[in-house]
Amino acid sequence: MGRIVTLTASQTPGLDAVLARHPCEESQLIPLLQDIQDHVGYISAESMRAAATHLNIPESSVYGVVTFYSQFYLTRQGRHKVKVCQGTACHVRGAVEIIRAVTARLGIKPGETTRDFEFSVERVACFGSCALAPVMVVNEKVYGNVTPEMAIRILDELT
Numbered sequence: 001m002g003r004i005v006t007l008t009a010s011q012t013p014g015l016d017a018v019l020a021r022h023p024c025e026e027s028q029l030i031p032l033l034q035d036i037q038d039h040v041g042y043i044s045a046e047s048m049r050a051a052a053t054h055l056n057i058p059e060s061s062v063y064g065v066v067t068f069y070s071q072f073y074l075t076r077q078g079r080h081k082v083k084v085c086q087g088t089a090c091h092v093r094g095a096v097e098i099i100r101a102v103t104a105r106l107g108i109k110p111g112e113t114t115r116d117f118e119f120s121v122e123r124v125a126c127f128g129s130c131a132l133a134p135v136m137v138v139n140e141k142v143y144g145n146v147t148p149e150m151a152i153r154i155l156d157e158l159t
């Protein structure tokens with residue numbers, strides 16, 4: 001009679017290695033989630049279950065943290081993350097035109113990701129670089145005094 005093998009490895013490439021780097025302590029929840037997001041790109045349902053099991057805490061606690069902090073994404077994001085500031089200084093200096101140009105170019109709304117998972121766009125509150133308003137951040141690189149034309153150019157250089 002053959003052996004029964006139970007597969008417990010996750011379906012998400014790299015997830016098990018990320019889990020193995022963190023001690024099984026509840027205090028590791030946020031660092032673990034940040035690590036998962038860095039490696040997987042977002043926090044999937046499977047990742048939440050795996051984190052809960054690894055830390056021996058309820059899934060609802062993991063879900064509560066993931067949905068509380070805006071830094072965590074529940075859906076797969078684009079390879080390029082475009083964030084347009086909507087803070088007061090940027091708003092006054094034309095942020096609305098920037099977001100309009102970006103979303104028109106990519107064919108998606110703020111909060112969405114292109115079908116090919118190349119770009120995600122989101123509106124963000126003040127980046128703390130108000131002197132550079134309007135500000136757009138792409139893959140953590142800050143662009144200041146952005147015009148709609150410049151925003152399009154930045155996107156085009158990434159494709």
Ligand code: FES
Pocket residue numbers: 085086087088089090091125126127128129130131133134135
């Ligand atoms: S309002 Fe946009 S950086 Fe502060």
